[in-house]
Amino acid sequence: MSTLLVPRSDVSEFRKRYRWMALVAFLAFAVVIGRCFHLQILRGTEYAQIAHENVIRRVTLPTTRGIVRDAYGRVLASSRPSFNVLLVPGRVMPSARPARRGVKGAEEQDSFSRVADTLRLNPDERQRLAARIRDACITDEDRSPCWRPILVREDLSRDIVAEIKQHASELPGVEVVSQPVRYYPYKNTGAHFLGYTSEINAETLAKYRPPGYENLTPEERQKINPLGYEMGDIVGATGVEHAWESYLRGQRGWEKRVVDARGRYRTGPEAERLLDAPSRQEPIPGRDLRLTIDMELEQAVERAMRPHAAGAVVVVDVRTGRLLALYSKPDFDPNDLAGGAGRERIREAFKKLYSDPLRPMLDKTMSGVFHPGSTFKPFSALAALEDKLIPPTDKERCDGYLTFGRRIFRCAHVHGKVDMREAIAQSCNIYFFKLAESVGMDRIARIANEFGLGQKTGIGVNPEAAGRIPTRSWYALRYKGQFRIGFTLNTSIGQGATTVTPLQLAMAYAALANGGTVYSPQLVRAVETSDGAVVQDFPPRVRQKAKISPENLARVNDALYAVVNDEKGTAFPVRDRTIEVAGKTGTAQTGYVNTGNDDPKKAWYLSRDHAWFAAYSPARAPEIAVVVLVEHGGSGPTVAAPIAMQIIKEYHRQKEARATKLAARETKRPDAKEAPEKRPAPGIAAPAPAPRDPAPSDPTGIPEPSPTEPPPREDDEP
């Protein structure tokens, strides 16, 4: 009993320690409370902000790219949905995830084999996909790739999409995402001016999103990147798609969504509570464009150019400078390059296009420069007339050649005595050599510049080439040696250093036709909203007025009329009596010399001349100017001129057909009765060989150049 009443052991050793321990314990917990105060009160708002950002995700809402239409509302470029399939690895194949304490894996079933069946994967693809999923699921922590969707298939057929949607409940972790892909219904036709779209490249993106972009304020971002480019965005790469990108693109919208750590969206009142206003900004769809192009005419151009490998055609309204057709050959299908088909196919298409020696990616109407050949002669003639150096009625004698010093300059034929009108109509080089001798290079260059040759037209679509109209000073810079009169002679007939683009030539001929007004070529007529309201209408823009006296211009126009309608005119053989055309043929030497590296076939092709025909119609009251260039086509009168004729004829036929249709619509009531009566109307314009047509055997009126007959040469031979 007593042992229990006395202390069994002495606790005095511990006595002094309790107070210290209590103090330490108190301080430790005080520090914890202090830390809580620091986190929750002092930095509370900051952390609340982070917490808010954690659960709120700003989802961008896609915008739709504007539609491009032609002058009559036909759709040239629009967007179609492409269905892509994404898989969330951890949900498609839960068995690939590491086993976890507390979480039973059995309740989730693998849907992988069903998914693979639905997507029609072959065994090889199936294996690769399974390996990809297993790699992603090495860990299944929050935010591991296990929960990040991976892209499996692009541009699925609608059947498979429907199947996936129908069995969605049995296919967990499979998402179908619709993504707009650019679509060009006319395929190759008009591909050059229309251009194509592609994914934004790293270089461009770096320009819009320089390093440190993420840390900028929204205002600064807006300034650097007004269109809000992001990685993977689709942008216009060439043509109208590129040049009018800022109109077509539209503006993305956004919406705030509540997400959890695994990126799953949460809905319901408890999630709504967290959303702060504004919670949504609607996307602004891109603007639609209405072009000046008439796609029906463009197709006619394409048909007319079909027999030839390469070339360019420009059709322009001489009264406004609006381009009705703009065609460059060979062309490409922008659908192959515009995504949708998948990266692999795009790469292949590019490889093919860029290895083609005929350069399909080059827009030859404005980026290609060529010697204009004889189509340049009217401007030389104008130079002589303007400065009254040569009376137009003076005749020069053409013996088929001319000697200057030791060099002989040749003509295509022996024309005998010709005046200016005949010289242009028959394309006599000798006359122009003599003319050039007295006029000089600089005067010719001045007139050519008056008509906009050798200068960029400012169409602003594809990278435009300027071409070149040489002057004495240009030669002085270029050649160290003495200036030779031969340079002037070559310039007068559009050879030597003289180069133009087909577009320039078309605008210059349009100016010849309309009395000297040089228009800026116009491709986009109006900008419209997606519901058709016109936002911006572009009136014709006059670039300059050529300072030419009307009588001189009339004289040249008369000569151009003679080219087609005079019996000795170079284009007389392809004349079509149903249409009135004035124009000028051209057969431009390419200056190709086979150095022995090219194989004979290629050398033969490259040594052939470029065939030109520049014309306007109707000759008395011109509406359109047409320039046809057939690269290495041979002779202008036999190759290029018939194409131009066909195009002009087609233009008039279509115009008439439209007028008939319009008339039919205006007299709406007797619709049924009127329609059959009107039907023959377009038939009038249909090809009907004129009695005096020199090629009666060819019902289409296109005389094919016969390869056995050497084409008549009308140019000099240096």
Add this chain to the structure above:
Amino acid sequence: MMIRRDQARFFGMPRDSFDWTLFLTTCTIAVFGVINLYSATSVARAALSDIYIQQVYWLVLGGILGGVVAVIDYRHYERLGYLLYGVGIVFLVLVFILGKDIRGSSRWIAIGSFGFQPSEFTKLFLIIALAKYLHDDPRTEARGIKDLIVPAALTGIPTVLIMKQPDLGTALIHLCIFGTICMLTRIRWQTLVGIAVSVAIAIPLAWTYLMKDYQKQRVLVFLNPEENLLGSGWHAHHARVAIGNGGLKGQGFMQGTQNQFLFLPDQHSDFPFAVFAEDWGFLGCFVLVSLYAFLVLWAIRIAATAKDRFGAVLAIGVGALIFWHAVFNLGMVTGLLPVVGVTLPLFSAGGSSVVTIMLGIGLLMNVSMRRYWGSPTRTGLLLRD
């Protein structure tokens, strides 16, 4: 007469000396813990949603066991001290033979469908063993290094075994309990300096040879908290965000977004305090941390009033157990300390942890009830020699 009165009582429990303060404090924390677990596991984690029920079961079981422990006079534990300690060590060794492998370390022994973590209980056995040693070795003069050899060995054996599992957090708790109990005794200052120097040498050695890569990673993350937020810093960062998001008054029960939207990892085992802080804010945290502080201070008070050395060391040991668990866990969750897997007493889900704490509380109650000189008990009579 006195004996008769005592014998009349149920198990000799001195009813008027029942420690209501200790009991109520414990119950309050436990209730908070269960409520918090309900919030922590309620959302979108179907597999976890019954955890709070299990926690209640464990609390009840722990309460019953704690009651039993409290009723038996602690002098029996003194008598059987080394035996209990030996049993604990045997279990630790068994872990290596029977252990279940979870996330690269084996800490568990499976009994039926339950996992049982011996290293949790070893803490108590260590406290009892140390208490017995100090009880049997009363000193009046300061202790030197020689006097620390036996307690160090007693601590070292389980600590090394636990380090081998590996379980850095529990091993650390063992060392801290040992340190705290050493501080209770009077040690020569030269010895303290010696120990400090050797620890300073030991830390780099442990870094190179003992610690696993993931453990090193955690320390590195602690030293550079803003770096690598998506990787190893994820836990610490999101715990801080959740606490900060609580603000003054909190988001409300089950309204904390960081927990509800799965941003908090391990929210029921290691980070329940972050859930609590987000739901209840600074006011809730203040109350909870105060409760822990009060519990620890009360344990010190019990030690101070204990009637013998064994009881005092026992109380200080259990107090240290609660203190270090709470401080390490709170420090880790609030970003004051590196992430070590130490549970928050009565808040973290887990059977072994809850039962251990309840047994510890039972021991405290035991010492507290028998603090008076004149309160012999029926079981006490057996000890009379």
